[in-house]
Amino acid sequence: METMTTFPLQRDEVAGYLREHGITPTRPRVEIGTVLFQGHQHLSADQVQARLTSHVSKASVYNTLSLFTERGLLRQLIVDPTRVLYDTNVAPHHHYYDVERGELLDMDSSDALQMSPPAPPHGMAIESVDIIVRVRRDSATH
Amino acid sequence: METMTTFPLQRDEVAGYLREHGITPTRPRVEIGTVLFQGHQHLSADQVQARLTSHVSKASVYNTLSLFTERGLLRQLIVDPTRVLYDTNVAPHHHYYDVERGELLDMDSSDALQMSPPAPPHGMAIESVDIIVRVRRDSATH
DNA sequence: CTTAATGCAAAGGCTTTGCAGAGAC
DNA sequence: GTCTCTGCAAAGCCTTTGCATTAAG
Numbered sequence: 001m002e003t004m005t006t007f008p009l010q011r012d013e014v015a016g017y018l019r020e021h022g023i024t025p026t027r028p029r030v031e032i033g034t035v036l037f038q039g040h041q042h043l044s045a046d047q048v049q050a051r052l053t054s055h056v057s058k059a060s061v062y063n064t065l066s067l068f069t070e071r072g073l074l075r076q077l078i079v080d081p082t083r084v085l086y087d088t089n090v091a092p093h094h095h096y097y098d099v100e101r102g103e104l105l106d107m108d109s110s111d112a113l114q115m116s117p118p119a120p121p122h123g124m125a126i127e128s129v130d131i132i133v134r135v136r137r138d139s140a141t142h
Numbered sequence: 143m144e145t146m147t148t149f150p151l152q153r154d155e156v157a158g159y160l161r162e163h164g165i166t167p168t169r170p171r172v173e174i175g176t177v178l179f180q181g182h183q184h185l186s187a188d189q190v191q192a193r194l195t196s197h198v199s200k201a202s203v204y205n206t207l208s209l210f211t212e213r214g215l216l217r218q219l220i221v222d223p224t225r226v227l228y229d230t231n232v233a234p235h236h237h238y239y240d241v242e243r244g245e246l247l248d249m250d251s252s253d254a255l256q257m258s259p260p261a262p263p264h265g266m267a268i269e270s271v272d273i274i275v276r277v278r279r280d281s282a283t284h
Numbered sequence: 285c286t287t288a289a290t291g292c293a294a295a296g297g298c299t300t301t302g303c304a305g306a307g308a309c
Numbered sequence: 310g311t312c313t314c315t316g317c318a319a320a321g322c323c324t325t326t327g328c329a330t331t332a333a334g
Contacts, residue, residue, distance in 0.1 A: 081226050123280050
């Protein structure tokens, strides 16, 4: 049951959006939601904290990002060994990862691999399919 | 230029294998190679260290795994936010990841997605394509 | 008022670093 | 003998935890 939400969300729309997902809209959560739901982005906890306009503790940033993920407002991306990135686009899609800059780009579904979902192993159910195409600047720029 | 190597490698074959890849076969490296090249496996630094028959410091385990990766003997798998796994199978293939047990399974190429390699973004070259199908025990076992 | 959330600092887990001592050739 | 590698412990990151304080309804 996905709510059709149109980004960007204005600050005063965030509280309602959180409530729709069973999340009490406290000050820190609205603050973080306002940063996140400006559009589709890939942010680490640190990056989120850096963009806040009022202070929220690191612990609350982490708690909030976990909560949003649990409630389906975010998707975790495990792509960089040094930190977790959060994707505000929870619709199925895949990524390019610039290994030099550590940046993610969404892949157009037209570019996406033609996939017949693979058979999961016996007794297992597929939870998600993550495709990451690691890229780097062309050798010309070496 | 890939060397066709048949696993498992016996302990006395490891030194030569390392030399072929420009790696000085020191005692810790042969030790680690002997653990790794018994077959296709997915191991963390800790797991490697635990299987050694003689002591190698943690720092050397990490250094060695990085070196082997750099020289193409291993492939790093970024799949679990809490640790890096190393795959002794460097041929192109993909994975199932059991999110509950934290274990990886190789995907048969027959199960693999039909993929027309996606177009990389302008000025970028594809380095690798990583596909991870996250799975969990069937809901029956809830 | 009662329950839930926040903040701070401390603790944790994995990985890297610095540097003296040991090993490879 | 020279250059490289190893080991140990300390330092670094990112993330989680514990617990007293504050906010939500």
